[in-house]
Amino acid sequence: KGGKLLVLPGDHIGPEVVTEALKVLDIIEEYSGAKFERDFDLCGGSSLDKHKDSVTEEVLKKCENVDAVFFGSAGGPEWGTSQPNPESGLLRIRHRMQIFANMRPCNFASKSMVRRSPIKEGIIRGVDFMLIRENCGGAYYGNKIEEEDYGCDPWEYRRSEIERVVRVAGALAMQHDPPLTVWSADKANVLASSRVWRRIAHEVFDKEFPEVTLRDQLADSLAMLFITKPTAFNGVIVTDNTFGDILSDESGPPAAPGHKPTLGANSAGGVIGLYEPVHGSAPDISGKGLANPVAQVLSLAMMLRYSFNMHEEADLIEKAIANVLDSKEDGGLEVRTGDLGGKAGTREMSEAIQGEVKKL
Amino acid sequence: KGGKLLVLPGDHIGPEVVTEALKVLDIIEEYSGAKFERDFDLCGGSSLDKHKDSVTEEVLKKCENVDAVFFGSAGGPEWGTSQPNPESGLLRIRHRMQIFANMRPCNFASKSMVRRSPIKEGIIRGVDFMLIRENCGGAYYGNKIEEEDYGCDPWEYRRSEIERVVRVAGALAMQHDPPLTVWSADKANVLASSRVWRRIAHEVFDKEFPEVTLRDQLADSLAMLFITKPTAFNGVIVTDNTFGDILSDESGPPAAPGHKPTLGANSAGGVIGLYEPVHGSAPDISGKGLANPVAQVLSLAMMLRYSFNMHEEADLIEKAIANVLDSKEDGGLEVRTGDLGGKAGTREMSEAIQGEVKKL
Ligand SMILES: CC(C)[C@H](C(=O)O)[C@@H](O)C(=O)O
Ligand SMILES: CC(C)[C@H](C(=O)O)[C@@H](O)C(=O)O
Numbered sequence: 001k002g003g004k005l006l007v008l009p010g011d012h013i014g015p016e017v018v019t020e021a022l023k024v025l026d027i028i029e030e031y032s033g034a035k036f037e038r039d040f041d042l043c044g045g046s047s048l049d050k051h052k053d054s055v056t057e058e059v060l061k062k063c064e065n066v067d068a069v070f071f072g073s074a075g076g077p078e079w080g081t082s083q084p085n086p087e088s089g090l091l092r093i094r095h096r097m098q099i100f101a102n103m104r105p106c107n108f109a110s111k112s113m114v115r116r117s118p119i120k121e122g123i124i125r126g127v128d129f130m131l132i133r134e135n136c137g138g139a140y141y142g143n144k145i146e147e148e149d150y151g152c153d154p155w156e157y158r159r160s161e162i163e164r165v166v167r168v169a170g171a172l173a174m175q176h177d178p179p180l181t182v183w184s185a186d187k188a189n190v191l192a193s194s195r196v197w198r199r200i201a202h203e204v205f206d207k208e209f210p211e212v213t214l215r216d217q218l219a220d221s222l223a224m225l226f227i228t229k230p231t232a233f234n235g236v237i238v239t240d241n242t243f244g245d246i247l248s249d250e251s252g253p254p255a256a257p258g259h260k261p262t263l264g265a266n267s268a269g270g271v272i273g274l275y276e277p278v279h280g281s282a283p284d285i286s287g288k289g290l291a292n293p294v295a296q297v298l299s300l301a302m303m304l305r306y307s308f309n310m311h312e313e314a315d316l317i318e319k320a321i322a323n324v325l326d327s328k329e330d331g332g333l334e335v336r337t338g339d340l341g342g343k344a345g346t347r348e349m350s351e352a353i354q355g356e357v358k359k360l
Numbered sequence: 361k362g363g364k365l366l367v368l369p370g371d372h373i374g375p376e377v378v379t380e381a382l383k384v385l386d387i388i389e390e391y392s393g394a395k396f397e398r399d400f401d402l403c404g405g406s407s408l409d410k411h412k413d414s415v416t417e418e419v420l421k422k423c424e425n426v427d428a429v430f431f432g433s434a435g436g437p438e439w440g441t442s443q444p445n446p447e448s449g450l451l452r453i454r455h456r457m458q459i460f461a462n463m464r465p466c467n468f469a470s471k472s473m474v475r476r477s478p479i480k481e482g483i484i485r486g487v488d489f490m491l492i493r494e495n496c497g498g499a500y501y502g503n504k505i506e507e508e509d510y511g512c513d514p515w516e517y518r519r520s521e522i523e524r525v526v527r528v529a530g531a532l533a534m535q536h537d538p539p540l541t542v543w544s545a546d547k548a549n550v551l552a553s554s555r556v557w558r559r560i561a562h563e564v565f566d567k568e569f570p571e572v573t574l575r576d577q578l579a580d581s582l583a584m585l586f587i588t589k590p591t592a593f594n595g596v597i598v599t600d601n602t603f604g605d606i607l608s609d610e611s612g613p614p615a616a617p618g619h620k621p622t623l624g625a626n627s628a629g630g631v632i633g634l635y636e637p638v639h640g641s642a643p644d645i646s647g648k649g650l651a652n653p654v655a656q657v658l659s660l661a662m663m664l665r666y667s668f669n670m671h672e673e674a675d676l677i678e679k680a681i682a683n684v685l686d687s688k689e690d691g692g693l694e695v696r697t698g699d700l701g702g703k704a705g706t707r708e709m710s711e712a713i714q715g716e717v718k719k720l
Contacts, residue, residue, distance in 0.1 A: 087549045118587050123478045139515050144552035149519035151556030155499050159509035189447045192504035196511030223610040227478050250583040
């Protein structure tokens with residue numbers, strides 16, 4: 001049990017929250033007997049400073065030779081105009097690892113988080129979907145043109161790129177009985193790439209997932225429906241890189257201390273994956289011990305679940321986090337970081353979570 | 361005073377709500393002495409049925425020769441697989457008229473609408489921004505490739521396309537004293553077209569609008585911030601066609617019975633514009649007299665304001681609508697359509713608005 005990890009803490013609050021998440025992993029190792037070998041390296045701004053590149057070929061090679069990459073966050077104002085930018089390190093890792101199916105769940109780990117949502121409780125309560133963002137194609141990769149007076153990003157999809165990502169959605173839907181509904185979000189009323197996407201998605205589902213209902217949903221109107229009736233999409237949503245980027249930011253953070261783990265689900269069991277929290281590197285609060293470690297710890301849970309098949313341990317971590325977040329509501333002490341309206345620091349919040357994990 | 365209108369009611373509820381909006385225009389004519397010559401024609405599914413095309417060359421020519429086009433809505437399931445699709449009529453009109461700056465306001469006309477938002481009142485109260493969507497370029501136009509196994513939409517921008525739309529944002533900001541802040545939303549951390557957009561936007565503002573603060577905002581994170589702190593963007597937002605499509609659907613409807621008027625602001629005063637409500641053609645309720653006419657009437661107000669410089673009349677219509685929507689809260693009768701939790705039909709709601717316009 002266990003495996004080889006590459007840990008890329010990244011910039012600013014990245015290292016702060018990654019350190020705390022790894023303490024939770026220590027406890028899990030003890031509890032489960034699993035062993036996780038950990039190699040640490042650079043990505044983003046810290047890599048730019050040392051190697052003049054957002055990620056080195058050496059690190060990219062390492063990514064290919066581990067069981068999972070555990071990523072913090074990259075970027076900050078000090079690399080504002082650098083070429084390449086820190087974020088490109090993450091993009092290159094995703095591409096090298098062929099992390100084509102980026103899984104971005106939207107659900108509530110805890111009662112108190114439902115109440116903290118900017119959206120009214122009656123509307124958001126019970127929301128539970130998995131948004132799968134295609135993450136190696138579309139407008140974010142390919143032959144870009146950047147000139148003085150002209151810029152172009154070809155927004156393109158090939159059959160194979162569409163097939164493999166919608167298959168992940170189909171397989172995920174089939175893990176439930178009865179199977180979950182799958183929505184494919186596109187702009188087939190305007191974009192050629194969306195029309196090809198829509199047609200091929202239906203071909204795959206008709207042939208390979210006849211029991212799963214596949215519905216088409218325009219991406220713009222989904223952005224509205226995420227606010228007005230998000231529970232209508234309980235199930236699986238699969239969409240292209242651009243729409244997925246925007247829609248997952250919309251559905252992620254307000255819903256919960258979100259996590260955006262990424263997963264190249266090419267085979268059951270031996271998946272190599274990349275796990276990263278939803279938030280950025282938060283340069284404004286870095287170095288002060290104020291960052292909320294929850295999203296990074298949730299990414300750890302997702303890593304255990306999807307890369308190491310450790311469902312019990314993943315459940316345990318998620319439950320521990322819910323207990324900490326709901327502690328005040330349940331008559332206990334409040335341990336919450338500033339973003340959640342509390343006064344706790346990173347370490348205090350992390351220790352509360354570790355304590356809960358040990359108890360469970 | 362007044363001018364020539366081309367009215368394109370379109371499909372399903374389009375004609376129902378356009379008819380009611382034009383009754384409000386009748387009252388305005390009487391009140392102001394302005395005369396609006398009205399020509400009616402087809403666009404969308406109704407044009408497909410009659411002419412086998414979503415819009416004819418004749419109608420496109422007419423669009424170029426009127427002072428404003430008043431548009432209802434296009435589309436419906438009966439034209440599901442037609443080539444071209446009904447929506448393409450609207451896209452072609454926008455392009456022919458060079459409606460490059462599509463203005464999509466987000467604000468609350470009325471107290472009761474603030475309370476009806478899915479977002480908590482404390483967060484949404486006071487939101488007031490104008491989102492300007494570039495609407496003739498980007499991934500929505502250009503040389504698309506659509507093959508059996510491959511689709512591509514070139515997401516491209518030229519200097520001239522960027523300059524003219526960000527100028528509209530600058531000019532709008534300058535109409536206020538002190539000038540409003542302008543946010544330019546892009547994905548310059550990933551897209552070449554966004555990097556060119558960002559650079560040229562700053563060039564234009566530095567040179568032509570030195571008094572206006574221009575801020576860059578990543579489009580994905582804006583989708584999140586629209587929910588968590590929308591009032592932080594009070595002012596003007598300018599963004600490309602794709603981001604604008606998604607972000608305006610997100611900010612439009614939940615905020616208010618929204619309107620999405622479009623405006624090619626090439627010169628003050630003599631602007632030729634296209635005005636359309638935010639909603640679609642709502643085939644599920646069409647023909648039943650149930651549609652809410654408010655968005656179409658708000659589009660009329662916007663037309664009077666931006667194409668005919670009739671600010672007083674536009675204010676008056678907006679005030680009348682607020683009065684009707686708030687009537688119950690103010691101790692009066694409730695007149696609201698089903699989408700707003702009431703029992704009124706299209707005509708009843710429209711008559712209430714007409715009555716208020718007459719009173720004011
Ligand atoms: C940091 C950036 C390159 C990245 C993306 O655009 O994919 C981020 O926005 C995300 O959603 O993971
Ligand atoms: C109907 C469709 C073509 C249109 C668009 O994509 O521009 C609509 O979504 C809008 O936002 O006005």
